[in-house]
Amino acid sequence: MKFTKMHGLGNDFMVLDGIRQSLPEEGPPLPAETLRRLADRHLGVGFDQLLLVQPARGDADFRYRVFNADGSEVSQCGNGARCLAQFLRDEGLTPKHEIRLETAGGQMMLRLTDDGLVTVNVGPPRWAPADVPFHASSEADTHILVAGQNAYEVSVVGLGNPHCVMLVENVENAPVASVGPLLQSHPDFPEQANVGFMQIVDRSRIRLRVFERGSGETRACGSGACAAVVCGQRRGLLDDTVTVELGGGTLRIHYDGSGGILMTGPASRVYEGVIPEPLLTP
Numbered sequence: 001m002k003f004t005k006m007h008g009l010g011n012d013f014m015v016l017d018g019i020r021q022s023l024p025e026e027g028p029p030l031p032a033e034t035l036r037r038l039a040d041r042h043l044g045v046g047f048d049q050l051l052l053v054q055p056a057r058g059d060a061d062f063r064y065r066v067f068n069a070d071g072s073e074v075s076q077c078g079n080g081a082r083c084l085a086q087f088l089r090d091e092g093l094t095p096k097h098e099i100r101l102e103t104a105g106g107q108m109m110l111r112l113t114d115d116g117l118v119t120v121n122v123g124p125p126r127w128a129p130a131d132v133p134f135h136a137s138s139e140a141d142t143h144i145l146v147a148g149q150n151a152y153e154v155s156v157v158g159l160g161n162p163h164c165v166m167l168v169e170n171v172e173n174a175p176v177a178s179v180g181p182l183l184q185s186h187p188d189f190p191e192q193a194n195v196g197f198m199q200i201v202d203r204s205r206i207r208l209r210v211f212e213r214g215s216g217e218t219r220a221c222g223s224g225a226c227a228a229v230v231c232g233q234r235r236g237l238l239d240d241t242v243t244v245e246l247g248g249g250t251l252r253i254h255y256d257g258s259g260g261i262l263m264t265g266p267a268s269r270v271y272e273g274v275i276p277e278p279l280l281t282p
């Protein structure tokens, strides 16, 4: 099985072409145990997420599916969407500069810009608890989550995937490794959550670390960057356009309250590889 290794600011992916290779319409493209082994950075290829592109089933150009390193299928991966747009163009699978993707969380528009960057419209933020999903009686600027011996004030938002975002003084010493897993699996998130730790530099710049659901802390999280910005805007702390500094580099996020959240950033190819068929079975 052929694959392409790519990354968006160090959030790295194994990309599978389900257009020119026949892959299952539903469920993981590989046995879950094989997928997890390939995600391992010593036993396999090593990746945060596996991205799969397949023929669209509706009026979009392509269908986009995402699997975390733990094998869980999810509905959104912002960095991955940029890499997929680059992959589709590089492979000659589309001549378009504007690509519409069908995802489990709805449609997303991608635009390849002349400066080699990709802009993704990830859609509007979903604040209603049921749309995150999150157990709460109503939406609010912040919620208090009790975990272990502590209470954490977080903002909660859905972007096709669930996010909770907390403010920290300095991302360098944020309790990502300890608090990230606690809030990821907090019982108020029935499908778990991605956990963002946001330092406000000024109204147009933040620093961010994300403990991702199903993958742990990654060097960048595109949907996490979008979530942090809209949560900061809702709390009156950020302007419409924000530069987000992540471990692997910067993203530009724009949201003015109408239309969708626009995320702009790079997409990088690393290498192509082949997994021999006998190694695809557990």
Ligand SMILES: N[C@H](CCC[C@H](N)C(=O)O)C(=O)O
Pocket (backbone or CB within 6 Å): 011, 048, 049, 066, 068, 074, 075, 076, 077, 078, 079, 080, 161, 162, 194, 212, 213, 214, 215, 218, 220, 221, 222, 223, 224
């Ligand atoms: N871990 C996320 C999926 C990948 C998101 C991230 N890599 C991005 O760039 O948005 C989740 O379980 O919802």
